[in-house]
Amino acid sequence: MTEVTEARAFGFRPLYLQVKESLVRRLIEGSWQPGQIIPSEMDLARELGVSQGTVRKALDAMTAENLLIRRQGRGTYVAEPEESRILFQFFRLVPDSGERSFPNSRVLQSKLANASKEEAESLKISIGADVWKIERLRTLQQAPLLIETITLPAARFPGFEALTEIPNNVYRLYSQRWGITIAGASEKLKAVGASIRDARMLGCRPGVPMLHISRTALDLAQEPVELRVSRCLTERAHYVSDLR
Template sequence: MENKKQVPEAAESGSGEPIGFKPLYAQVRERLMRRLVDGAWLPGMLLPSEMELARQLNVSQGTVRKALDSMTADNLLLRRQGRGTYVAEPEESRIMFQFFRLSPDEGSPNFPDSKVLSTGSASPTKTEKEALGLGDADEVIRIERIRSLSGQPILIETITLPSNRFPDFDHLTIIPNNVYRLYSERWGITIGSAEERLKAIAASARDAAKLGCENGEPLLLISRLARDLENRPVELRWSRCITREIHYAVNLR
């Protein structure tokens, strides 16, 4: 049985600075998370073995395994049998099940295609300021796009990003379907969590024209605030969805 006594560990730098009094595996997780945040561990990278990490952090291999299991459960790492543990990449399959909750009423879930309608910089609204923690002098990047399943438009969404976190965004010639992978690969920003709120609304004339539905038709509004690995707000997203043949699905455990 692992000794649960809370003892300060030596810091990786060798300074001997304690990192707090939490369960030991949680302390180790924080240290390993810092490697993700600082870019020492990049998406797709093979991690050192549990034994090597235990040696580096001066803890038991069991403590390291528990920390890695916790990060794997949060989709930050991937275990590959016989090959080791890797930093998860924000590929379509992972993002689909972790962050995209719309599924067809019949058939298997699919990741939607996207068509960008507009993109540009602007001053933030009051809601954007509050959600993203912005000041009066800050600017945001807004992206509007249509998303489709099997060629059928199912939602129109507006994505708002803080400009200071995404320098040179306006230099992009193409905005890919999977923007979370773009954030990770170009700016080193990994989306670690998201909060969503659902509400029924009526389609505006503009949204109805883009979606090919009736003005005033019921839509599902999904507002999402996505955060990075340090729990800082990164993205505010508003999705207006036609739910004639799709539904919002969540597995509660």
């Protein structure tokens, strides 16, 4: 009730940021689930003992970070990892001509391994720690597009071995099965030549230039939870980046 107001004496941060943190905590703890409607601004304001305007500023900030979705006349909802949003937010490869669409996936292998030095650094775990490694071949409009290797810290994904199938949209899987929300990611791109294996899987010649994309995805607490390395052909598609 007065929890937030009191915290103000300790923290020097603005009230609306404290409100935001306290609301994000509800997402992290799972007391607010994806897809669920949350209390109205007025209710939250009463509950937290602050004005509606302060709650609004916190909710607006969370909406800007794609954590919430507000709909006039309906209410405020916890964002879900549904296809279209994930596609728009996290998938930067688009066909040179035609619609942006979700590529199909075929799992090539899925196994338990020990984290390499690079993987450990990216995921902030110890070298040699258990990780799940999934390799997938992805196609866009029937044409082979890329090979990606997803590395997950096994500690964060208990019961992974019990999965019978890995869906196309893994971010929804993380959310539904482990309550892990991907809140952001950072990618590093390089140009490399196709390896023998790349060439065999994608049906191109070895040495062909490819985009090498290394993505680290973060959860709501800004902790890394997924490392994804993609090698992508760019004859028919390109990577888009908007600078604003």
